[in-house]
Amino acid sequence: MHSILVTGAAGFIGFHLCKVLSNKGYKVTGIDNLNDYYDVNLKKSRLSILEKEDNFSFKKLDLEDQGSIEKLFEAGNFSYVVNLAAQAGVRYSLTNPRAYIKSNIDGFVNILEGCRHNNVKHLIYASSSSVYGANTKMPFSVEHNVDHPVSLYAATKKSNELMAHTYSHLYGLPTTGLRFFTVYGPYGRPDMALFLFTKAIIEGKPIDVYNHGKMLRDFTYVDDIIEGIVRLIPTIPSGNPDWDGNAPNPSDSFAPYKIYNIGNNQPVKLMEFINAIEEALGKTAIKNMMPLQPGDVPATYADVTALKESVDFKPNTSIKTGIQRFIDWYLDYYKIENI
Known part of the structure; x- marks a missing residue:
């Protein structure tokens, strides 16, 4: 039984990952x-659900607490680490x-x-599609340079990639960074569009539609x-012997x-997304059209060729x-019967 540490376990993605890994015997x-x-x-x-799993244990810790993190690693004997804890939000x-x-x-x-310091076999960590920043060439490829972030959140995620590379080089620590593209689903974050839109539409309140719906x-x-994460955990990078410093591949x-x-590889207009929520709820949104907000990018679109080549998988769940x-979960979780 491999021992694995997941940071941000009570978060949206961390919760779902811990549940699946526990069921798989980690x-x-x-x-x-x-x-x-x-x-x-x-x-x-989320935690109350996880704590029913036989293979799961929880510790309330802060990543910034150096002493506690050191003790956690010394005692844990982790084979793998998945770092999903972060301050989120643009x-x-x-x-x-x-x-x-x-x-x-x-x-x-x-x-x-x-x-x-504790012989971890593989560190996987969450990066973000936001690192593409001012890039406009679509779809976004991991082989593109990402040197022009447009939010501090994006800058910190790009920094994580640079820091990870340094440790991979200096100490031989295998690291894999995952650029997630607009993740949604049951138990999602309340600060994200799907949650905000659903709540407002049910309550008959207007929703803010940024970039006039052209996002x-x-x-x-x-x-x-x-x-994608589960398949990549045992897919440990070893270094590319053909990597060329004269023409460096950033990936x-x-x-x-x-x-x-890791993205759906099928960008959707924000208005189509809203229409799908309206259809699922059977209720029309009151729309407050707004300009593009500082720190936001107008479009994201993932090239997932590398993921498909490495683990023979690409996301394919339709928006509908x-x-x-999500709507089924939301109505059940908040016990809403009449919309």
Whole structure:
């Protein structure tokens, strides 16, 4: 039974991953600081489900607490680590920049150090599609340079990739960064569009539609994200002997380092996304058309060639199917009978 550490275990993706890994027979240790960035009760609900799993144990810890993270690694004997804990959200980074440095930079160093000193076989960590920033060539490829972030959140995720490469080079630590594209599904984050739109439509309140509905997003259903992670855990990078420093490929390295996109590979217009929510609820949204917000990008679109080549998988859940599953969960979780 492989022992695996999942950070951000009470978070949206972390919760789903811990559940699947526990069922697959991994010995899962989950950590989370249960901060109040969004509704703590939702995080506790996720944890209450996980704590029924035989192979799961939870510790309330903060990534920034160097001493506690060191003790966790020393005692855990982890074969694998999946780092999903982070301060999330683009708009929140405009007003709370230091939260991102503490969690996404200081906290990530503690994870890297824990892996380095405790013979972890493979570190997988969450990056983000936001690292593509000002890039406009579509679809976004892991072979493109990502040197022009447009939010501090994106800058910290790009920093994680650079830090991981350094540890892969200096200490031979195998690392894999995953650029997630607009993840949605049951138990999703309340600060994200699907949750906000669903709540507002049910309550008969207007929704803010940014960029006048012309946003394109590669909405990716959470089960597809989890399947990608699970397949990549034992897919340990070893370094590319043909990597060329004269024409460097940003997606891999001479070091045991790899980057993947995990996205649905089918960008959807924001208005189509809203229409699917309206159809699932049987209720029309009141739309407040807004300009593009600072830190946002107008479009995301994932090239998932590398993922398909490495683990023979690409996300494929349709928007209609994924949104219906979310709506079914939402109505059940909040005990809503009459819309």
